[in-house]
Amino acid sequence: MNFDLTEDRQMLSDTLRRYLSANCVIEKRNEIAYSAPFHSPQCWSEMAELGIPGALVDEAHGGYGGTGFDIAVVFEELGRALCPEPFLGTLLASRLLLAAGADQQDLIDGSVRYAVAISELDEPYDPAFMIASATRSGEGYALEGRKTAVYGGHVTDVLLVAAMLDGRPAVFSVEAKSAALTSYGMIDGGGAAEVVFDATPATLLIEDAGKALDDMFAAGRLALCAEAVGAMDVAYTLLLDYLRTRKQFGTAIGKFQALQHRAVDLLAEIEQARSITISLAAALGSDEAMPRSAMAKGLIGRVARLVAEETIQMQGGIAMTWEYASSHYAKRLVMIDHQLGDTDQCEGEIIRRYAAA
Amino acid sequence: MDLTYSPQEETFRAEVRAFLEAELPDHISAAVRSGVELPREIYQEWHEILGRKGWLGTTWPKEYGGPGWTPVERYIFDVECSRAYAPRIVAFGPHMLGPVIQKFGSDAQKQDILPRILSGEDWWAQGYSEPGAGSDLASLKTRAERDGDHYVVNGQKTWTTLGQHANRIFCLVRTKFDGKPQEGISFLLMDIDTPGIEVRPIRLIEGGHEVNEVFFSDVRVPVSNLVGEENKGWTIAKYLLTHERTNIAGVGISMQALEEVKALARSLKRRGKPLIEDPLFAVRIARVESDLEAMKITNLRMLFTAQKHGQPGPETSILKIKGTVINQELRDLARRALGPLAAPFPGHVIDGNLVMGPKDTDANAAVYFNNRKTSIFGGSNEIQRNILTKTMLEL
Ligand SMILES: Cc1cc2nc3c(=O)[nH]c(=O)nc-3n(C[C@H](O)[C@H](O)[C@H](O)COP(=O)(O)OP(=O)(O)OC[C@H]3O[C@@H](n4cnc5c(N)ncnc54)[C@H](O)[C@@H]3O)c2cc1C
Numbered sequence: 001m002n003f004d005l006t007e008d009r010q011m012l013s014d015t016l017r018r019y020l021s022a023n024c025v026i027e028k029r030n031e032i033a034y035s036a037p038f039h040s041p042q043c044w045s046e047m048a049e050l051g052i053p054g055a056l057v058d059e060a061h062g063g064y065g066g067t068g069f070d071i072a073v074v075f076e077e078l079g080r081a082l083c084p085e086p087f088l089g090t091l092l093a094s095r096l097l098l099a100a101g102a103d104q105q106d107l108i109d110g111s112v113r114y115a116v117a118i119s120e121l122d123e124p125y126d127p128a129f130m131i132a133s134a135t136r137s138g139e140g141y142a143l144e145g146r147k148t149a150v151y152g153g154h155v156t157d158v159l160l161v162a163a164m165l166d167g168r169p170a171v172f173s174v175e176a177k178s179a180a181l182t183s184y185g186m187i188d189g190g191g192a193a194e195v196v197f198d199a200t201p202a203t204l205l206i207e208d209a210g211k212a213l214d215d216m217f218a219a220g221r222l223a224l225c226a227e228a229v230g231a232m233d234v235a236y237t238l239l240l241d242y243l244r245t246r247k248q249f250g251t252a253i254g255k256f257q258a259l260q261h262r263a264v265d266l267l268a269e270i271e272q273a274r275s276i277t278i279s280l281a282a283a284l285g286s287d288e289a290m291p292r293s294a295m296a297k298g299l300i301g302r303v304a305r306l307v308a309e310e311t312i313q314m315q316g317g318i319a320m321t322w323e324y325a326s327s328h329y330a331k332r333l334v335m336i337d338h339q340l341g342d343t344d345q346c347e348g349e350i351i352r353r354y355a356a357a
Numbered sequence: 358m359d360l361t362y363s364p365q366e367e368t369f370r371a372e373v374r375a376f377l378e379a380e381l382p383d384h385i386s387a388a389v390r391s392g393v394e395l396p397r398e399i400y401q402e403w404h405e406i407l408g409r410k411g412w413l414g415t416t417w418p419k420e421y422g423g424p425g426w427t428p429v430e431r432y433i434f435d436v437e438c439s440r441a442y443a444p445r446i447v448a449f450g451p452h453m454l455g456p457v458i459q460k461f462g463s464d465a466q467k468q469d470i471l472p473r474i475l476s477g478e479d480w481w482a483q484g485y486s487e488p489g490a491g492s493d494l495a496s497l498k499t500r501a502e503r504d505g506d507h508y509v510v511n512g513q514k515t516w517t518t519l520g521q522h523a524n525r526i527f528c529l530v531r532t533k534f535d536g537k538p539q540e541g542i543s544f545l546l547m548d549i550d551t552p553g554i555e556v557r558p559i560r561l562i563e564g565g566h567e568v569n570e571v572f573f574s575d576v577r578v579p580v581s582n583l584v585g586e587e588n589k590g591w592t593i594a595k596y597l598l599t600h601e602r603t604n605i606a607g608v609g610i611s612m613q614a615l616e617e618v619k620a621l622a623r624s625l626k627r628r629g630k631p632l633i634e635d636p637l638f639a640v641r642i643a644r645v646e647s648d649l650e651a652m653k654i655t656n657l658r659m660l661f662t663a664q665k666h667g668q669p670g671p672e673t674s675i676l677k678i679k680g681t682v683i684n685q686e687l688r689d690l691a692r693r694a695l696g697p698l699a700a701p702f703p704g705h706v707i708d709g710n711l712v713m714g715p716k717d718t719d720a721n722a723a724v725y726f727n728n729r730k731t732s733i734f735g736g737s738n739e740i741q742r743n744i745l746t747k748t749m750l751e752l
Contacts, residue, residue: 034564034702121714122626124696129629148713149697182711186700187563187722194711248493258739305689312562312729316491316737317516320730322560331562331726338697344637345627 003278005073012055012065013073019050020081026325033084033189037155044085048110056091061098062108068281071219072226079230082332084190086152088223088339089115095219096160096171099212100205115156115176116216117147117195124149124338125345127213133164134172134202141165141172141204143179143197151339153193154183160205161197162213171209172202188331218280218289220340221297225277228304228336232270235329239263239311242326246315259314266310273303291353298346304333360654362433370433377441380406386442392720393703394565395444397480397522403444404477414451414475421459421467422475428660431604439609447519450474450481452604453597454527457544461585461593470546482549484514484528484571485594492740494529495538495591499573501530501545503580508532508545510553510576516734520556520569524549533588544590546582553577561730563723564702598736599669605735606656606680611649614687618642621694624715632694641693645686652679671748674741681731681738688725695721 005013023043024032032040055070057063065071071091078087090107093114097104106112123129132145143163153159159174180196206212243254243263253259280296283289308330312319319326337343362370381403388399407413415431417423426434438445446452455474458466473479490497499512510530520526526547533541549556553576559568585593619642622633632638656676663669692699698714699722713719732738 119697121698123628124698126628149700185702187702187726188700192700194713196711247489248491248496250493250496256739258742309685309729313732313738316733317486317730320562320733322562322564327562327726330729334692334726335700335722337693338695338699342693342696344635344641344693348628348635348637 005069008064009069009073012051012070013077015050016047016052016074016077017080019047020077020083024081024083026082026328029082029084030189030322030328033082034185036183036185036191038183038185038189038191039084039086039155041155043083044113045110047085047087052087053090053094053110054108056087057094057098057104057108062103062105063094066094066098068219068222068284071222071284072277072281075223075226076230079227079332080234082189082231082328086113086115086155086190088220089113089150089152089156091223092116092216092220093158093160095216096205096209096212099209099215100171102205113152113155113157115150115152115159115193117150117153117159117161118213118340119147119149121146121148125341127162127169127209130162130164130169132161132197134170134204137199137201141202143172143174143200143202145197147195147197149339150193150195152191153181153195154191156193159195161195161202162209163197163202165204165207169209169213170204171206171212173205174200174202186335188335189328214290215285217340218284218293221293222277222280222284224336224339225273225280225296225300228300228333229270229274229277231329231332231336232273232304232307235307235311235326235333236266236270238326238329239266239314242315242318246318262310262314266307269303269306273300276300291350294341294346294349297341298343298350301337301343301346304336308333360657362429366429366433369430370437373434373437374441376410376412377437377443380410381441381443382406385444389442389444390717392717392724394567400444400447400519400522401477401480404446407446408475408477411475413446413477414455414471415446416452417455417459417475421455421471423455428664429657432608432657432660435604436609436612439613442613445610447480449483449518449523449527450479453483454481457527457584457593457597460596461544463581465581466546466584479525480519480523482517482520482523482526482571484517484526486516487513488515492737494594495542497529497531497538497542499528499530500534501532501543501578503532504577506580507577508580508583510545510547510573510578512573514571514573515559515568517556517569517571518567520549520571521558521566526554526571527584529590529594532590539591541588542590542594543587544584544593545578546584547576547578551576551578561727563726565723565727567727599673605673606652606676607684607731608649608653608656608680611652611680611684611687614684614691615642615646615649618687618690618694621691621715621718625694625696638690638694641690645683645690648679648683648686652676652683655679671744674736674745677735677741678732678738684731685725685728688721688728691718691721692725 054063055065055074058066134141134143156176159176161172179200182194185191246253276296276299280292283292318324414423419425458470487497501508501510528545530545532543553574555572557570558566625632627635695714703720703723
């Protein structure tokens with residue numbers, strides 16, 4: 001047993017942290033994250049040059065990573081900086097391309113941007129209940145329906161779309177410019193798109209996509225969990241600094257036991273969050289990945305909300321302001337629960353397995 | 358024990374409901390329903406409608422032009438207003454300064470100030486908190502020094518809610534610089550357009566402009582604007598805080614939020630069924646509904662006691678703590694229910710034809726984040742616990 005990062009991953013983590021602390025400080029991050037195009041094209045290409053997409057892909061497919069721990073290292077750093085670059089879409093697409101045995105060189109070098117369309121208005125989290133569908137049309141396929149909350153869809157070149165084909169989930173590839181895309185910014189920063197398909201030409205990528213989508217979900221959830229852990233670490237550091245320095249009643253507020261115990265409880269929860277993320281990272285790629293991802297994402301959903309709410313409460317009015325970084329961490333931490341399965345969805349998945357066993 | 362309303366109270370409820378149906382304009386209730394920040398004009402229009410009816414100073418006795426309602430009647434009014442999506446009354450004039458002037462003001466102040474609050478003509482802001490004086494309000498530093506018939510005020514207030522709309526502000530200022538901090542504070546009224554006052558916006562977590570910083574540099578304020586005696590402002594501040602509390606549980610707003618959450622969960626789907634049929638989500642509603650039902654009774658019990666014995670006691674801290682937590686839980690559910698549809702930033706308009714979620718839900722996440730304030734302001738929930746601890750343990 002060894003919980004240390006390998007030397008390569010430590011280097012990746014250091015490189016990314018160095019880059020982000022120079023290029024994604026909170027004021028600049030907020031400018032980028034909350035105004036169109038809700039990311040920085042310059043940061044995107046620089047991070048591609050640093051090899052971030054490549055870290056998400058295994059060697060056999062042209063990358064140099066692709067394991068759960070590689071993904072966790074990358075997203076934890078993105079979370080620490082609240083980086084709004086749409087790498088979640090890159091990761092999700094990469095998992096699907098991997099399952100399809102497709103080439104991903106353009107994804108790895110950052111020259112083509114990918115986003116993945118899963119959620120729908122009537123089904124946010126579970127692809128088995130999708131309505132969007134595909135029919136055969138000449139050589140290819142035509143898509144019908146609407147996808148919601150396509151993360152990174154506002155700046156993508158290629159959309160990978162989950163849609164029903166003969167009553168089963170399949171995955172298609174669509175040129176972004178041939179679909180009707182509407183972009184928007186999100187309350188926690190970054191961008192997404194709504195996509196409407198109306199006889200939109202599509203190429204079949206994976207016909208029976210159940211397993212591929214499971215793997216994609218597990219990887220995506222891992223990324224979000226790691227991102228949350230990174231964000232919680234920083235939010236917690238800000239809290240401790242404030243408890244030490246803010247004075248009321250002639251003393252540091254950190255001297256009040258009412259706050260001390262709660263701060264310590266938060267630490268325990270954050271450590272639990274880190275552990276479940278590691279557990280999921282280790283399971284990625286195995287049969288255990290999907291159930292483990294439900295545990296991890298469900299737990300993180302609870303803890304991230306707690307950390308967000310407690311860090312606001314324990315710092316008082318200042319943490320309610322846009323100007324103070326803490327509020328932006330709180331927003332991201334809460335909104336992570338709305339992506340790829342919230343706590344209820346994840347706990348539901350766990351419970352349904354009990355009955356099936 | 359009898360939990361039914363008296364016939365008079367039922368008649369009163371019917372009267373309030375009929376008034377709201379007739380007088381609350383659709384464009385105002387629609388704006389409240391949407392959950393976005395209200396512009397000044399909406400508040401102002403509503404204040405004036407209430408003012409004409411004589412219902413703006415809901416806590417005021419008849420002798421000062423108020424309706425002379427009992428605490429239970431005020432509660433009914435509050436619930437009915439929330440139910441009808443009326444804007445909340447901006448409390449600083451009607452609920453805070455009004456009662457203070459009635460108790461501590463001079464005759465001249467009563468004549469000048471009270472009618473202008475009742476008509477909605479004046480918009481008051483509350484200048485208590487400072488960057489260094491939040492929970493520890495008595496440590497405030499903004500100073501007022503006597504110079505002939507004037508005080509000269511220097512310093513800074515912060516968190517001034519809706520100060521951008523106000524034409525007047527009441528402030529706690531330091532007039533004595535030695536001795537116990539509580540004993541050197543005075544209660545001073547100012548016009549916001551007095552030279553030397555500058556109001557600057559603070560942007561809140563969800564992006565809205567609701568609070569401000571207010572800077573004072575050599576602001577000359579007539580001594581006649583002092584309320585009560587010099588250095589006795591702390592007594593007034595404490596009196597005001599008890600008044601701030603009568604509707605502190607926010608039961609009316611929570612009842613409405615509960616109905617919204619249920620309606621939302623009926624209209625949204627998960628895994629091919631209405632969200633409300635997902636037991637994991639439904640149980641969240643069931644819990645908070647039970648809490649709210651209990652809160653209604655807790656609130657009424659405390660109002661009943663206040664009605665019988667005069668002043669509300671320190672137990673009202675329980676209303677603040679539980680009331681805010683229930684409300685915040687409901688805001689959590691309203692955001693959570695939307696799943697990814699909660700994500701868009703409310704100001705970034707999505708193409709008009711592309712509706713994201715059910716009507717009036719696009720600000721749900723923003724409202725959730727904004728409402729984290731309720732457990733911080735008006736004496737944080739930690740401070741409420743300290744108050745209760747003191748009275749319970751008597752250590
Ligand atoms: C949206 C908003 C609107 C507001 N509107 C107004 C307004 O119109 N006018 C006005 O004057 N003020 C207003 N306030 C200010 C509000 O009253 C203060 O924020 C509040 O008193 C807390 O002060 P603080 O923010 O400085 O936090 P602090 O006092 O610094 O407290 C920080 C944390 O320490 C805790 N704490 C402090 N002392 C103790 C203790 N002894 N024991 C245990 N815990 C403790 C607090 O509970 C909190 O969790 C508003 C605030 C907000 C957020």
